[in-house]
Each structure stands twice: as structure tokens, then as C-alpha cells.
Amino acid sequence: xxxxxxxxxxxxxxxxMVINFSQAESNEAVHLPDSELAQPPETPPSEPMTVQIxxxxxxxxxxxxxxxxxxxxxxxARPLFEVLSxxxxxxxxxxxxxxxDITLIIRADxxxxxxxxxxxxxxxxxxxxxxxxLRAKHGGEGFAGSPESEGGFQxx
Amino acid sequence: xxxRDVKVSPEVPxxxxxxxxxxxxxxxxxxIITFRIPAVEGDFNIKMPVNAPPxxxxxxETAPLEITLRSNEAGDLTAIVFGQIPLGTDMARLxxxxxxxxxxxxxxxxxxxxxxxADGDLHYSHxxxxxTAVSGYVNPENQVVKLIENIKxxxxx
Numbered sequence: 001x002x003x004x005x006x007x008x009x010x011x012x013x014x015x016x017m018v019i020n021f022s023q024a025e026s027n028e029a030v031h032l033p034d035s036e037l038a039q040p041p042e043t044p045p046s047e048p049m050t051v052q053i054x055x056x057x058x059x060x061x062x063x064x065x066x067x068x069x070x071x072x073x074x075x076x077a078r079p080l081f082e083v084l085s086x087x088x089x090x091x092x093x094x095x096x097x098x099x100x101d102i103t104l105i106i107r108a109d110x111x112x113x114x115x116x117x118x119x120x121x122x123x124x125x126x127x128x129x130x131x132x133x134l135r136a137k138h139g140g141e142g143f144a145g146s147p148e149s150e151g152g153f154q155x156x
Numbered sequence: 157x158x159x160r161d162v163k164v165s166p167e168v169p170x171x172x173x174x175x176x177x178x179x180x181x182x183x184x185x186x187x188i189i190t191f192r193i194p195a196v197e198g199d200f201n202i203k204m205p206v207n208a209p210p211x212x213x214x215x216x217e218t219a220p221l222e223i224t225l226r227s228n229e230a231g232d233l234t235a236i237v238f239g240q241i242p243l244g245t246d247m248a249r250l251x252x253x254x255x256x257x258x259x260x261x262x263x264x265x266x267x268x269x270x271x272x273x274a275d276g277d278l279h280y281s282h283x284x285x286x287x288t289a290v291s292g293y294v295n296p297e298n299q300v301v302k303l304i305e306n307i308k309x310x311x312x313x
Contacts, residue, residue, distance in 0.1 A: 001173070008180055015187030026197075033281035035288045038198030052165060059198065108280050113231060115276025117283075118312045123202060133199035136284050146293045147248070147255040 029054040033110040035136040042131065045103035045133070049087070051124070053108040055114050061087065068119055080120065084127045099128030113138045200287050202307045219238060219256065220269035221304065225286055227278035236286065251289040254303055269306040 030052050052060040059066040059080055066080040067073050091097040104124050108117050121132060220246055226235035236243040243249045247265050270290045274283055292302040 005177065008184060013178065015184070015191060019187070019263050027158055030199065033284040035284050037197070038196070038289050039300070040196060041199055110279065110281035111231070112280045113276060114274040114278040114280055114283050115312050117280055118309055121204060122310070122311065125304055130204060131202060132202045134202060134284065134287070136200055138196035138198055145250045146292065146295050151203055
């Protein structure tokens with residue numbers, strides 16, 4: 001019995017160590033585009049806020065489901081502008097964080113349209129957010145290749 | 157033999173293992189089922205202040221490199237234009253053009269800006285590919301060489 005319990009406890013320890021709670025924020029419906037240059041930032045943004053856009057162009061801000069177009073109103077969803085404004089007001093009151101301090105992380109699906117993503121950015125700009133990051137998944141099938149000839153890149 | 161002489165062996169308390177093992181197995185099953193190898197994710201920074209000056213004035217006299225991405229209605233990439241140069245749909249050529257442009261030393265790399273104009277229907281993955289192409293590359297020594305880090309978008313029409 002003892003060796004089995006030892007192994008089970010070792011397995012438990014392994015899973016507890018590798019469990020990644022930061023993934024809890026990522027939406028399963030969003031399949032990020034691949035990029036060979038996508039590396040975790042050296043210094044994470046101090047005031048991050050994440051907007052997720054799936055392939056069907058549903059928007060999620062935290063746990064809130066949002067819509068951009070009045071023509072695309074869905075039950076249980078609220079206007080993005082309204083949710084953003086509320087969130088920013090709360091941050092301002094509670095922690096004195098201004099919209100300019102916020103970095104908006106956009107996790108958009110590879111098949112979402114660029115026009116839609118840009119309109120989400122515009123809506124965020126309208127509440128004062130100025131810094132955005134586009135999130136991508138490292139590696140995969142994204143575009144890769146080096147333009148270097150012999151001697152490498154020589155910045156002048 | 158008197159009753160006093162009877163030796164009662166001390167009772168060894170028995171540890172109940174079964175409930176603990178049940179719980180441990182439940183926890184193990186939970187961890188195994190919910191376990192996902194986390195994918196490495198990274199960011200491309202874009203700076204888009206609300207009242208930004210026109211692109212030609214934004215970076216110390218350096219005009220941004222204009223990159224246009226065209227698509228069909230299905231969202232597939234149909235054309236890349238670098239300035240006025242059509243590049244077909246070849247991202248490698250876009251990277252080479254940017255690389256060659258920066259190699260000439262005509263501009264300060266840190267101040268060089270790339271401005272993307274993309275058709276609304278274009279799939280987002282193509283935009284990320286294009287941003288990847290102008291942002292840098294991984295050289296044969298597996299090191300990331302950065303090219304243009306200032307990325308912006310033309311507002312949608």
C-alpha cells in the first residue's frame with residue numbers, strides 16, 4: 001500500500017505545482033493566432049485589462065459578455081462601452097487608476113475580422129484607453145522565417 | 157492464577173487509510189482531468205492615443221512605413237502592399253523589404269513606425285502574421301532580432 005500512496009502523493013504534488021491559475025482568464029472559445037515572436041513580456045503590464053473576442057465576434061470583458069453593435073444584441077450581454085465605463089469608474093474610485101494607466105490586452109480569435117477588432121479598439125479609445133497589446137500564441141503555424149543573409153542584420 | 161496477573165496487550169490504534177485514499181484519488185482525478193499544458197502567449201504592443209496627431213507628424217519627421225493588407229469577402233489575404241510596392245501575399249517578402257529598408261540606415265530604427273491599413277473582412281491571423289513580419293524575426297542562432305516596434309493602425313472607414 002505504502003508505495004502506491006507515495007506515488008499518488010507525488011503525482012498530486014506535481015499537478016498542484018504546475019496548475020496555472022493565470023490560464024483561468026483565457027477563454028476556451030478563443031483560438032489565438034500563432035506567431036514566432038510572441039513571447040511573454042519581460043515586465044507584465046501594471047494595470048492589465050483583457051478583452052476577448054471569439055470567432056463569432058462575441059466580446060468578453062472579464063466575465064461580462066458584451067456587444068458592440070445594437071444590431072447584434074444578445075440576451076445577457078451588455079454594451080461594451082457601458083461595461084468598460086463602469087469598470088474604469090470602479091478602478092478610478094477604488095484604486096485611483098486612470099484609463100491612461102491601463103493596458104488593454106486583446107485576445108482575439110485567429111478567424112475574427114480585423115475590422116471588428118479595430119472597432120473594439122476604437123470603443124476602448126473612446127473611454128480613454130491608449131495602450132493596447134495584441135496577444136498571440138507562441139510558435140505553431142504562424143509565419144516564420146529569417147531574412148538574414150550571411151553576416152546577419154547590421155543595424156546602422 | 158489471579159486476575160491481576162493477566163496481561164492485557166496494549167491496543168494499537170489503527171489508522172483508517174481508506175477515506176484519505178478516497179479523497180486523494182478524487183483530487184488526483186480532478187487534477188488529471190483539468191490539466192492543460194499552458195501555451196506560451198506573448199504580446200505585440202500598439203500605441204493608439206485618443207487624440208493622436210496625424211501619422212506623418214507623430215514620430216519626429218519620420219513618415220511611417222505604410223503596409224496595406226487586402227482581403228476578399230471570405231477574409232483571405234489577397235494582397236500586401238508595402239508603400240507603393242505590391243508584394244502579392246508573400247509575408248517573407250514583406251519582411252525582406254522591411255529588413256532591406258532598415259539596412260539602408262535611412263531612418264532611426266527605434267523611431268520607425270509601421271502603419272497598417274487592413275480591409276475589414278481580413279482574418280485577424282493575417283494581421284498578426286504581418287505584424288510578426290515587420291516586428292522582427294528569429295535568426296538561425298534562435299535569437300529574436302527586433303525590427304520595427306512601433307505599430308499602429310489606420311482607423312477603420
